[in-house]
Amino acid sequence: MSKNLTKRSEDYSKWYNDLVVQADLAENSGVRGCMVIKPYGYAIWEKMQAALDKMFKETGHENAYFPLFIPKSYLSKEASHVEGFAKECAVVTHYRLKNAEDGSGIIVDPDAKLEEELIVRPTSETIIWDTYRRWIQSYRDLPILINQWANVVRWEMRTRLFLRTAEFLWQEGHTAHATEKEAIAEAEQMMHIYADFAENHMAMPVVKGVKTETERFAGALETYCIEALMQDGKALQAGTSHFLGQNFAKAFDVKFATKEGTQEYVWASSWGVSTRLMGALVMTHSDDNGLVLPPKLAPIQVVIVPIYKGEDQLDAIAERVAPLLKELRQKGISVKFDDRDSYKPGFKFAEYELKGVPIRLAIGQRDMENNTFEVARRDTFAKETVNADAVIEKIEFLLEDIQNNIYKKALDYRTNHITEVNSYDEFKKVLENKGGFISAHWDGSKETEEQIKNDTKATIRCIPLDAKQEEGVCIVTGKPSSKRVLFAKAY
């Protein structure tokens, strides 16, 4: 299977696309910019959803569902918001098709034009704050802590599977609070939850920080983010959480009566992660043989491949394996016994490597005689023969060890790819030759940020929460700066 997979060193971008398609994660559809998420890819997304949903609920959030369509006038109510989304939105203008009178086929019925155009949601702040106006009268109605799992559409011109698609799946949290402090605390909490998920489920280290004004969400006063680093040295924004101030409350006139009886505008946060995380997952761990999946998100954690000649041998192996399958499943470990007769073991081995199954067991005649399994791990390709009595313990150990090992590997890579520089020349050299995050002083101005972007394509990924406080000077203008920020080229 992996024979046709482009090598990372040859063409990283092609390797990524090949892998996403060949490992059955997703493919392009007949609709421009829209992907089909295939069952194997969707199974990973379901595991992401389940883990995130649990974290959201444990922190007091509830799920709800708001309309797909947003009246044009709603989108227009918050000035910077519409500015941010108007250029790339799908617009519904009619509600009926009909047979053309000249027999040329099905056409849009010109008599079925909507009075007001509807935008397919690019994000739901506006429709949700229009709803919150009805829900919020008093401080007793606050906070509102709601999340939505939904599809959204942004009409991107250049799309890539998972990383940038016209339609994508995501969750969007939208919370309403009585105080500024609470809303900020909520936005910060969600950034920490995203980081926890990225590191402990995806095994993907992230930097937590805030965006510069230029990179902020359209309508936010502060955007918190988690930034990851891909194997090609490019950064990827993996999740954002926004403190929205009272912008949407003012745009949609959402006030509440305080305990003291005054009327005040409500404070807001919103936060989201999307199927983009699937792309981040692929690019953080995978190799030239295929996917490498963290055990916590792998749809199949263990595959057992029988090596046999004839049906009798297969039956004997199946009998030997049956209690193991049962026990693993009882422990909540997902295991597949691949007894397909139409494919040879070598083909199966390559297939499960391509699909990133963390642990592979093989059992042949010698194993039957010796009461053993051959146990192979996907991350390091290490193989060993393990006695059947010890195999469950071994699997449990490996699931944890692989999860930790791939995290450590990614962390080491990132640690080696955060480079402090003190001049613009050095900045450009590192960006060109090594990539990764570049930690540098910046004077805090939009102009300098833009100049660097125009010169080098690098952007400020974030001002890290734990940014080094030190006196320095901007690498471009020489103006004073008190902390370093992280630059990178980014997806």
Place this chain on the structure above:
Amino acid sequence: MSKNLTKRSEDYSKWYNDLVVQADLAENSGVRGCMVIKPYGYAIWEKMQAALDKMFKETGHENAYFPLFIPKSYLSKEASHVEGFAKECAVVTHYRLKNAEDGSGIIVDPDAKLEEELIVRPTSETIIWDTYRRWIQSYRDLPILINQWANVVRWEMRTRLFLRTAEFLWQEGHTAHATEKEAIAEAEQMMHIYADFAENHMAMPVVKGVKTETERFAGALETYCIEALMQDGKALQAGTSHFLGQNFAKAFDVKFATKEGTQEYVWASSWGVSTRLMGALVMTHSDDNGLVLPPKLAPIQVVIVPIYKGEDQLDAIAERVAPLLKELRQKGISVKFDDRDSYKPGFKFAEYELKGVPIRLAIGQRDMENNTFEVARRDTFAKETVNADAVIEKIEFLLEDIQNNIYKKALDYRTNHITEVNSYDEFKKVLENKGGFISAHWDGSKETEEQIKNDTKATIRCIPLDAKQEEGVCIVTGKPSSKRVLFAKAY
């Protein structure tokens, strides 16, 4: 809370709408025909999803995700399909907004017109079969057993919360098979799964059957359905499963190589249930005091209301209740301890009645002294005092008993509302005075079916699987008929 709820006997339709809104299930949004599903309503839907998803996976189905948008030309490929959906679809024609040059605000950018219009999916057969063409070459690629959880849009002119909305949530299964027999078996299997879910989770009895040609899904050769009966004597189609023959395979040119090496068109099924089930759930069990929820789908199964004066008494009650909460949660029973100080017990009682919480425990000073709880069940309003040591056992018993009792109640109602008639006069009288399903002989012709519909608004809900085989004559034409079919007015 329930003071403002319209009585069923006064205005059933208004009762339903009041209840859906007052019990915090859903409300209308600012977008015509689109609803907001509120957290309490969505929590019920999540429980439905979880139960169905488990049943689908246990029968070998996997989830995937296909594009929201369907190119107009795709929809047009299957003649009867486009006929069925063209009249009520949302059409995306542009992909950008801009500021009007005359400063009048945000307008659709006329320069951003799509070459081909996109339809917001009303159902996904066309986009999915366009994809299956790429996935299917050989018999080895079959069957494909895929389900999708998604939103769909049908531009209905008259909408009602959950029952008929422009956008709704649903699942749609789309399967591909090598033989006609397998595809039919799949469609039948899914009807049985839906019936199992309706009866054993929703506690809603259903009739299984097939639709007449007139009532079939646009593009199907056979539509299997489950039909439920609401408390006002109207029927509600609760789920459908379609045998699609080779219609979509032919429209999208999906062929496979058989074992024998010939090329044949693939056989298909599709099947779906939607948030419409929420409406069915409400109308099957609820009463003039509010929702009645089956314990298996209730977001809160048990609520505990403390009756106290002052903080000391509340603290003592909270301490007494703590181990009970813990033990119930360990058993997977969802329980809420409502210690809000801002509302009186009577208010809380009414609120949980309105919201259909199956079991309510109250604990006051006398209970503290006697080591008891007052246990009330929502379905019958029966109350009793139960010793604290026996309360968990009591709760476990009640959860099962309420589930069974409301099913039985609904089944009794339905049994009493299936009426056999042998003349058109009798048919009309029963329809007018009693409602419910009417079991009658029909000559099998579209013309008679349509005449009955025009005369009485009753339609053939289904030809039941267990239809009585008997010689008879059509109630309208007097022509011979070999079995009875079920008529009703329907939602």
